[in-house]
Amino acid sequence: MSDLLERLRGRGWRMTAQRRVVAEVLDGEHVHLTADEVHARAVERLPEISRATVYNTLGELVSLGEVLEVATDHRAKRYDPNAHRPHQHLVCAHCGAIRDVHPNGNPLSDLPDSERFGFTVSDVEVTYRGICPNCASA
Amino acid sequence: MSDLLERLRGRGWRMTAQRRVVAEVLDGEHVHLTADEVHARAVERLPEISRATVYNTLGELVSLGEVLEVATDHRAKRYDPNAHRPHQHLVCAHCGAIRDVHPNGNPLSDLPDSERFGFTVSDVEVTYRGICPNCASA
DNA sequence: GATTGACTTAGACATTGTCCATTGTAGGAT
DNA sequence: ATCCTACAATGGACAATGTCTAAGTCAATC
Numbered sequence: 013m014s015d016l017l018e019r020l021r022g023r024g025w026r027m028t029a030q031r032r033v034v035a036e037v038l039d040g041e042h043v044h045l046t047a048d049e050v051h052a053r054a055v056e057r058l059p060e061i062s063r064a065t066v067y068n069t070l071g072e073l074v075s076l077g078e079v080l081e082v083a084t085d086h087r088a089k090r091y092d093p094n095a096h097r098p099h100q101h102l103v104c105a106h107c108g109a110i111r112d113v114h115p116n117g118n119p120l121s122d123l124p125d126s127e128r129f130g131f132t133v134s135d136v137e138v139t140y141r142g143i144c145p146n147c148a149s150a
Numbered sequence: 151m152s153d154l155l156e157r158l159r160g161r162g163w164r165m166t167a168q169r170r171v172v173a174e175v176l177d178g179e180h181v182h183l184t185a186d187e188v189h190a191r192a193v194e195r196l197p198e199i200s201r202a203t204v205y206n207t208l209g210e211l212v213s214l215g216e217v218l219e220v221a222t223d224h225r226a227k228r229y230d231p232n233a234h235r236p237h238q239h240l241v242c243a244h245c246g247a248i249r250d251v252h253p254n255g256n257p258l259s260d261l262p263d264s265e266r267f268g269f270t271v272s273d274v275e276v277t278y279r280g281i282c283p284n285c286a287s288a
Numbered sequence: 289g290a291t292t293g294a295c296t297t298a299g300a301c302a303t304t305g306t307c308c309a310t311t312g313t314a315g316g317a318t
Numbered sequence: 319a320t321c322c323t324a325c326a327a328t329g330g331a332c333a334a335t336g337t338c339t340a341a342g343t344c345a346a347t348c
């Protein structure tokens with residue numbers, strides 16, 4: 013993600029302090045923040061950044077394919093910057109902890125044509141649920 | 151689902167007009183309503199039913215394992231009464247249409263032990279996304 | 289260093305979900 | 319059949335998440 017800013021600039025993205033901060037907050041692996049969590053962290057670095065800007069910027073990053081939107085919990089959307097390496101998610105039903113996981117095979121190819129109903133299927137989101145070791149021992 | 155009411159009564163569920171109506175609204179295959187959609191349909195049959203009761207009743211049906219909560223869109227939770235036949239969902243990214251689908255194999259077994267990180271994995275939710283024939287031709 | 293169109297802001301608004309104090313009632317006991 | 323009581327329903331306030339708009343600001347270009 014370190015070269016994300018370069019890539020975005022190359023696509024004609026106007027570079028502002030706000031966008032830089034949002035991108036920095038999302039930097040790293042295994043990051044799965046909600047929009048308001050991103051906002052909270054962004055405010056620490058740039059106190060005057062507004063909620064609307066964070067929502068807008070996240071939406072743009074998703075449109076550009078640089079960040080994935082995932083529905084791992086049944087509440088707020090989470091934003092996953094690890095968009096360029098296919099993976100799925102394993103979620104603790106008790107504490108909400110999230111791990112990136114890599115199932116065998118390609119889940120997309122498990123859906124036969126007869127089950128596609130004429131859809132052009134382009135994407136699949138898999139969420140495994142269970143209890144993490146911490147919660148199991150508690 | 152026609153025998154749902156019997157099953158619930160057998161479990162000591164107190165039968166009220168409101169619960170009956172919610173169960174009736176959910177009856178059928180390929181039903182994927184949001185809580186507020188369930189409420190809207192319930193009001194048609196029982197005008198004084200409250201939103202809170204619908205939310206409570208749906209929550210109970212989920213706890214009892216009679217209805218599944220699915221996060222197919224990235225907005226409101228949807229409630230799927232088809233809880234006793236394993237299936238996954240195919241969603242149109244454009245119009246939101248939802249189909250029940252049955253991928254090959256068991257998605258749960260595609261997650262190797264080395265990718266479970268000590269979790270006790272009990273469940274998997276798969277959402278395929280694409281464009282439906284209607285939206286493709288428009 | 290002026291210009292301009294894209295970006296940001298603050299806050300109102302919309303949608304979805306939860307909580308609580310009060311009122312009502314299903315189903316068992318009499 | 320009537321009464322009791324624990325469980326359920328109500329309505330409205332509140333919380334959490336997400337969207338929109340009008341006005342002000344600024345990055346990139348010239």
